[in-house]
Amino acid sequence: MLAVLWLGFYVAWRNLPYVRSGAETVYAAKEAQEREGRLFPASVPPSRRVVVFGNSKVLTGFVPAVFDAAVFDTSAGGVFSVNMGKPDEAHFAKDIEFLARSHQLPSRILLTLPWSKTTPKPLLGDDASVVGRLFPFKRLPRDLILFSALAPRHGGFLNFYRFGETTVGQMEHDRGWYFIEGQSHYAGARLPDDFHLGSDRPNAVDDPAFVPAGAEFEQLNMLAERYQLHFYLVPSYHRTGELAPSPLFASTVAERMKGYPRFTVPGPNYFLFPPRYFSDPVHLNPQGARLYTQELARLIATGATLTGQGLP
Amino acid sequence: MLFNTTPFALFFLVVVAIHFALPARFRGWFLLAASYYFYMCWSIPYIGIIVAITLIDFVAGIAIENARGGTRRAYLAASICCNFGLLFAFKYAVFFTETLRLPATLHVPQWVLPVGISFHTFQAVSYTFDVYRGKVPAERNLGVYALYVAFFPQMVAGPIERPGNLIPQLHRPAPFNSARLISGLRTALWGLIKKTVVADLAATVVNSVYRNPAGYSGAMLWLAAGLFSVQIYCDFSGYSDIAVGTARILGYDLTINFRQPYFARSTAEFWRRWHISLSTWFRDYVYIPLGGKHVGGKHVGGNHGTAWRWCINIAVVFLLSGLWHGASLTFVAWGALHGAYILFGAWTRPLRTRLAAQCGLGEFPRIHAKVQIVVTNLLVTVAWVFFRAPDMTAAFTMLQRLMAPGFSGLAEAFTAGLPQFEMSFLLLAVPAVFGVEYLRQNPPLGLATAWERRGFRWPVYAAAVYTVVFFGVFNRMEFIYFQF
Structure with a gap:
């Protein structure tokens, strides 16, 4: 009986890809893009390619078109960036290896996540991953319930299903940027100005997360050397009041990274933006995403002047 | 090695397979080796404490039985001093030094607390007490006694077994029995549901609120306090169910540790239903010797x-x-x-x-x-x-x-660490779990009759398995009682 049910769930899951949450559909679509070698047009040489890796904050916060436009003036030839932020993802070495194998490597990579805090686990050390592999349809009931709840607000089941399909198309058009609209419960996808949470720590500066240690870092460093990549450890973002402001330059982190010439630390540990730029307590809305991307571009451009390691 | 992890599932499969493949006379030794391996997955050096407790009480038990008069009491006292001495050194020395503000020159080493030390110490002490009182004979087989102290399903978080219940079973390993297998799997699965589907989900909200109680409204704090009641019950009784279920599969019956404590009508009754193996331990070895109610x-x-x-x-x-x-x-x-x-x-x-x-x-x-x-x-x-x-x-x-x-702050529930779907699911899962617990204890006639039919039972089992798959949290959250 368990096997028959497994088969039934699997068939349903395979055949209904767009009932999944937007973020999950986007994750699957990005994996497919990577697999099929569709990240960069063939006309864009590796020297102009930029990839930003990260979790859902990057997914919703980095707009490639805005970044390209912002850094174009400071460089010759411009860049072509791709947002590879994926929900709940913290390890990128395997993605970079994959890009190398499929001849899609960029020359510059922007990272936001603290790899040393999230060392990749062996398969048996990661139960969620084991369950996910044994039961790829694990989230199917959750997705179906949410889909059924949201469908009436989106013109019915069929329209909502098509909307999922369109979302993926839009995400691919926007080179990986995706606004998680479904997660926002606030008018105009904008938090009120006085928004705060009980878990906020407005007097605490978050500990600098980048430490050159751990299996993931060793792997990234090795890949940087082997493929002549350059990594930028760029700031993530939080709401104003969620944490105390970070110092303008993450000098502690930069100090730690001194022995690694292929890694540049161009700015603070994180940016703070007012709540109105957020669509939910964690993620930026489109307006916030543009602001964050412009800030990153500004940092990279300044970094180019400061360190001579900026974008071409 | 936690019960709710893949390595434990693999370990248990291997143990069950080898256990029943071996001739009966080797099963005890094999289970002892498996139990020591299980403990050493946490700490290799600390297995020395388990071995020390085992040897001390094994020798003490025989000495108490052979001695007469005041010597018996001296052996008992020596055994208790050794057991509680170890417990004190590892668990309480720093606390008492700090609380009593003893001079800083009195250097007390801060050791890492051995997992489950309070459980196996109490289990070992109940043995020497019962031998002293003549309730059980001293055990002459070191392997059996060592397994009594270290039996892996219950060694790190109970139930705290009594020698009169467990030792006779360890002498007579049961043959494989499919009815016990199904019953054991059912109990363990229910424990897994309580732990992974309810307790670990509730933990996210509880941790978030307790980290900064001043940042939340009173209504939200009530919700967190209530959810912690649910979390600790589902976590601990979930652990106990998995312990009882896995032991039953191997052929051993452990003490039932919980009897729907949140249906108690007084706090006195609560203690007759909550962590029964500990409350009866205190009753038998502290309260009654002090004079009890009489x-x-x-x-x-x-x-x-x-x-x-x-x-x-x-x-x-x-x-x-x-x-x-x-x-x-x-x-x-x-x-x-x-x-x-x-x-x-x-x-x-x-x-x-x-x-x-x-x-x-x-x-x-x-x-x-x-x-x-x-x-x-x-x-x-x-x-x-x-x-x-x-x-x-x-x-x-x-x-x-x-x-x-x-009630104005209750909306915070949906921003306290869990996404909206998970929070809504949790609020539905809590009454569902207590409803099922109630029905398990008090099945109405129709349900009891339906349960006899495989066509009813097996879909329920399948639903239970997929409930864990679909809604379980698999991020290796420790059981709360492991810290004790």
């Missing part, structure tokens, strides 16, 4: 002197129970509060009976019972605040803010 041969209520002695007995038992849980003032306060509940309950019983009669509740015993259940749960939930809070200041902050609840 102090000096007289029942409480006979005169003021005996009543005071009984109060002191209750206070001692509950303070020790609090201290057993952890070397912290919050646990002592939690134990003291429960002791106070019991004493206050006994003191006000005639008054409450009169009050209930005047309110007319005596005419409606079912409504009266429900009122009592609600009040008991409120008292228990408030006490859990001390158990969960990181320190006394946080506990008092929490209690202070609980006094001004209001």
Whole structure:
């Protein structure tokens, strides 16, 4: 009986890809893009390619078109960036290896996540991953319930299903940027100005997360050397009041990274933006995403002047 | 190795397969080796403590049985001193040094607390006590005794077994039995549901609120306090169910540790249903030796002197129970509060009976019972605040803010660490779990008859398995009671 049910769930899951949450559909679509070698047009040489890796904050916060436009003036030839932020993802070495194998490597990579805090686990050390592999349809009931709840607000089941399909198309058009609209419960996808949470720590500066240690870092460093990549450890973002402001330059982190010439630390540990730029307590809305991307571009451009390691 | 992880599932599969493939005379030794391996997955050096406790009490048991008169008592005292000495050194030395503000020159090493030390120490002590009292014979087979102390399903978080229950079973390994397999799997699966689907989900909200109680509204703190009641029950009883289920598959029956404690009508009844193996341990080895309720041969209520002695007995038992849980003032306060509940309950019983009669509740015993259940749960939930809070200041902050609840802050529930779907699911899963628990204990006739049919039973099993798959949290959250 368990096997028959497994088969039934699997068939349903395979055949209904767009009932999944937007973020999950986007994750699957990005994996497919990577697999099929569709990240960069063939006309864009590796020297102009930029990839930003990260979790859902990057997914919703980095707009490639805005970044390209912002850094174009400071460089010759411009860049072509791709947002590879994926929900709940913290390890990128395997993605970079994959890009190398499929001849899609960029020359510059922007990272936001603290790899040393999230060392990749062996398969048996990661139960969620084991369950996910044994039961790829694990989230199917959750997705179906949410889909059924949201469908009436989106013109019915069929329209909502098509909307999922369109979302993926839009995400691919926007080179990986995706606004998680479904997660926002606030008018105009904008938090009120006085928004705060009980878990906020407005007097605490978050500990600098980048430490050159751990299996993931060793792997990234090795890949940087082997493929002549350059990594930028760029700031993530939080709401104003969620944490105390970070110092303008993450000098502690930069100090730690001194022995690694292929890694540049161009700015603070994180940016703070007012709540109105957020669509939910964690993620930026489109307006916030543009602001964050412009800030990153500004940092990279300044970094180019400061360190001579900026974008071409 | 946690029960709710892939390595344990693989370990258990291998153990079951080899266990039943071996001739009966080797099974005990194999289970002992497996149990030591299981413990060494946490710490290799600390297996030395298990071996030390085993050897001390094995020798003490035989010595007590062979000795006469005062020598028996001396052996018992020596065994207890060794057991509690180890427990004190590892668990309480730093706490007492800091609390009593002993001079800094008195250097007390801060060791990592061995997993489950309170459980196997108490289990070992119950053996020497029972041999001393002549309730069980001293065990002459070191392998059997070592397995009694270290049997892996229950060695790190109970149930605290008595020698009279477990040792005879260890002498007669049961053959493979498919009915026991199914029953064991069913019990373990239910434990897994409680742990992964409810407790670990509730933990996210509880942790988020307890990290900063001052940042949340009173209503939200009530929700977190209530969810912690649910979390600790589902976590600990979930662990106990997995322990009982896995042991049953291997052919051994462990003590039932919980009997729907949140359906208790008084705190005294709560303690007859919650962590039964610990509360009966304190009853048999502390409370009754102190005189229990019949102090000096007289029942409480006979005169003021005996009543005071009984109060002191209750206070001692509950303070020790609090201290057993952890070397912290919050646990002592939690134990003291429960002791106070019991004493206050006994003191006000005639008054409450009169009050209930005047309110007319005596005419409606079912409504009266429900009122009592609600009040008991409120008292228990408030006490859990001390158990969960990181320190006394946080506990008092929490209690202070609980006094001004209001409902305006309840919307925060959906931003307290869990996405909206998971939070809604949790709020539905909690009554569902308690409903199933109730039905398991009190099945209506129709359900009991339907349960006899495979066509009803197997879909329920399949639904249970997929409930874990679909809604379980698999991020290796430790069981709360492992810290004790």
